[in-house]
Amino acid sequence: MAVYKRSYTSYSGALTPPRTRFLVLPRYSYERLFKSRFLVGFLVACLFFPLGCIGYIYLVNNLTIFQSMGIPTPGFLKIDGKFFLVFMNFQGALAYVLTALIGPNLIAPDLANNALPTYFSRPFSRTEYVIGKISVLFILLSIITWVPGMLLFGVQASQAGWDWSVANWYILRGILLGHITWILLLSLISVAMSAWVKWKVVAGALILGIFGIGAGLAQIINSILRTDYGSMIDISRIMYTIWSDQFGIETSTGLEAFEAWIGFAAVCIVCLLMLERKIRPKEIVR
Template identity: 50%
Template structure:
């Protein structure tokens, strides 16, 4: 019978597995993300760096290229090269988060949509996981996935010895980027949940990176300490990535302190999310 002729009838078909339902949020979000030419262009732009890195990796192994360029001009492929790659892609990831992140929860809050989600067999954790997955999947495509491909490419060209000597680089690319993705996603979601206005949420995300970093620098200067760097997200993540790659960080904070600072930031974001991501807020009088 045609749909328009049918009346109300109960649903008796199969249901999707409960564990997979949070991905419905990501799927829906991507329909809208890929409708935006600006975002699609930006995503393509984000892949230029990995392609350029692949070329840099390839050049020393190409005889024709070696004849044109002197060996001294070539970049050595070692952990420092991958740290630069991580920094560059990390910043591109941050800009992507600043584009997409602010509207993820604030739009639902502004339109009072949360009761619609939570009146279904769908928990707050699944909601946050769904919203995080929107960022996590996109960020993965521009960070650790091309990073590991570059590592595999270099290993293929340089041979097994290089692979075994630099296996920790693959670990750093995978774990280090995931730490960054989780931090960015939580920060973006927490700001998005805290401020119903998308633009304000975007400004807050930028403020956390730049204004708080500035405050950290002032603290360092005034108190003659390095502890101010603990609230500078960029320096914290640089310390963690450098330690994973076996390199010295210029931030002046220890990796243990950086990890603790990171854990505190994530805990604070989770706390904000648990306060704000509710069907209805109880007004305290």
């Protein structure tokens, strides 16, 4: 019907599958986010390091100078778990900054504008809403973390051959599991903070600060109680322990891998509880 015919007609056409409806939210979020040139620039800059790593892998696998001199390639130029752990740490830090930039824009505007009743009066659940908002971060952070990580592994595998791939398959597992857990944690913290603090600037500061606050509290607990269990609330230590465990590298974080996983699960549960309490179509005033 042409728009100039100002009459109303009901709709009886086809509907999209309910399972994929949560993807509407990231689409509209990206439309708004990518209006910021700074954000686009930062996202592109986040891909420079993986590009450098690809170049490095190529060079290490093609250093004919050592071979021509008949001496083995120096050990520090090896592409192994440590190399990929450095890559993960660097990209993980960038993912953290990107989360602090994007996270506050996710839920806070909906809450500030009282838009939740409009969302939830439709066939669209709270779970779908949260998954939709998390997927905004998940997709963007994936582009700068595990996707280039897999690419690096692929480049190294193509250069070093099948035997290297078989011997180092755990690296692939570490990249995927490590980065996905990191993204999940960042996303949950980010949406939980965004849901609890309506002011975007404060929400951003909280997302950045929560890691420092956790580390500070952990240090205080460890010092006073003379234990290492305080580190279970230090999110950076938790993640570093999980990552190192995936790559089979010893760490001095004071945490065992299973303790780190417990800490990880606890942070996720707290964030989910915060979301459960805040993401409601109507707040019940007691």
